[in-house]
Amino acid sequence: MTTLIYIFLIVLGLIFGSFYLVVATRLPKEESIIKPGSHCDNCKHELKWYELIPVVSYIIQKGKCRKCGSKIPFITVLIEIITGACFALSYYLYGLDYKFYALIVLLSISIIIFISDFKYYIISDEPLFTSIFLIVLLKFVFFGTKAFVFSILSGIILFMVFLFVKFFGDRAFKKESLGGGDIKLAILIGVTLGVKLGLTAFILSTFIAFPYALFISLKKKEGIVPFGPFLISGLIIVFIYMSEIGNLISKLYSY
Ligand SMILES: [Zn+2]
Numbered sequence: 001m002t003t004l005i006y007i008f009l010i011v012l013g014l015i016f017g018s019f020y021l022v023v024a025t026r027l028p029k030e031e032s033i034i035k036p037g038s039h040c041d042n043c044k045h046e047l048k049w050y051e052l053i054p055v056v057s058y059i060i061q062k063g064k065c066r067k068c069g070s071k072i073p074f075i076t077v078l079i080e081i082i083t084g085a086c087f088a089l090s091y092y093l094y095g096l097d098y099k100f101y102a103l104i105v106l107l108s109i110s111i112i113i114f115i116s117d118f119k120y121y122i123i124s125d126e127p128l129f130t131s132i133f134l135i136v137l138l139k140f141v142f143f144g145t146k147a148f149v150f151s152i153l154s155g156i157i158l159f160m161v162f163l164f165v166k167f168f169g170d171r172a173f174k175k176e177s178l179g180g181g182d183i184k185l186a187i188l189i190g191v192t193l194g195v196k197l198g199l200t201a202f203i204l205s206t207f208i209a210f211p212y213a214l215f216i217s218l219k220k221k222e223g224i225v226p227f228g229p230f231l232i233s234g235l236i237i238v239f240i241y242m243s244e245i246g247n248l249i250s251k252l253y254s255y
Contacts, residue, residue, distance in 0.1 A: 009091055010084040014054035017083025019077055020108060020127075024115035027124035044069035049180040054080040062197050083111055087165065093240070098142040105134045109188070119226035123181030132188050139191070151191045158190030158198045159183065159188060182227050197238050200245060205234030 026033050038047045045067035051057050058077045065072060086107040094100040101247035109131035116122050132155065162183045169177025187200045209230035216223035238245055 004090055005091060005153075011072060011088040013084030014080045015086030015113070016087070016108065018052070018054050018076070021079050021115065023124070023127055024120070025113040026066070027126060028040050028116045028120035028122040030223070040065040040067060040070065040072075042070035042255035058188070079111065079115070083108070098138060099239075100136060101138050103236075103239065105131050106192065106236055110229070110236060113185075113228045115231050117181065117226040121179070121224055121226050122149060123185060123228045125184070128181070128184055128188065129191055132191055135188065136189050150194070154194045154198065155187040155190035157195050158202075159185045161195075161199070162186035162202075178227065182231060185228060185231050189231065192235060193238055193242070196249060197242065197245065200229070200249065201234040201238040203234075205230040 022033050022038070036046070036136050038052055039045060040047070042065060047227060051061070051066060058072060060141070063072050063074065063077075064070065083183055087104060090100050090103040090107065093104065111126055112127045113123055116124060136148060136155075137150040162178060166176075166178040166183060186198075186202075189201055193201055194199075205227070209225065209227060212230070213225045216225050
């Protein structure tokens with residue numbers, strides 16, 4: 001039975017992964033995610049259903065377009081595989097608990113953000129607000145009205161905190177410190193973790209981002225550092241180690 005669940009989740013992940021790739025690469029360019037259908041980037045040949053089977057089509061076609069023979073970027077298959085692995089990992093960690101569903105939502109939005117923020121410096125509203133909605137809904141289904149209200153309030157509070165940080169950060173650094181997408185990402189962090197753990201995730205993400213920011217600024221003067229991927233990484237780390245970090249925080253407060 002467990003093996004069947006894993007196979008099901010991996011297949012589901014592969015399918016969702018190819019959808020996430022479409023979402024992450026088309027929405028920042030303000031293209032529709034439905035039309036036109038998937039096509040070869042080189043010859044525009046519209047892909048048939050049998051050319052759209054995740055991983056399988058890639059292997060059968062030896063990584064090339066059936067029409068013009070141009071290479072299909074390996075990253076497309078890699079993203080499908082990573083998504084499949086993420087779905088399986090969520091089940092491995094949490095069974096079918098609340099955290100399983102929540103982690104799938106978080107890993108899914110992080111895959112989309114990693115692609116779109118690193119490639120286009122944009123975090124699109126549609127996938128982000130979908131993930132916020134799903135997390136709030138999960139809180140309601142698993143924990144009831146009180147958790148639902150608490151979750152929404154935490155999202156609003158963290159959003160305000162980020163606005164505050166941005167307001168002063170922009171003035172201190174004389175350039176945009178946090179982008180619009182980062183501020184909206186604060187809502188997701190707040191609804192998922194609450195205020196205290198949410199702030200912990202924010203601080204953690206600045207530490208993770210620091211070496212990368214340093215590297216970029218050494219490489220070129222006017223480098224842009226997308227903060228979204230680091231924020232979402234901080235969120236996921238704190239989400240997975242929630243109880244350990246929660247204990248640590250309450251210990252610090254008791255001193
Ligand atoms: Zn082609």
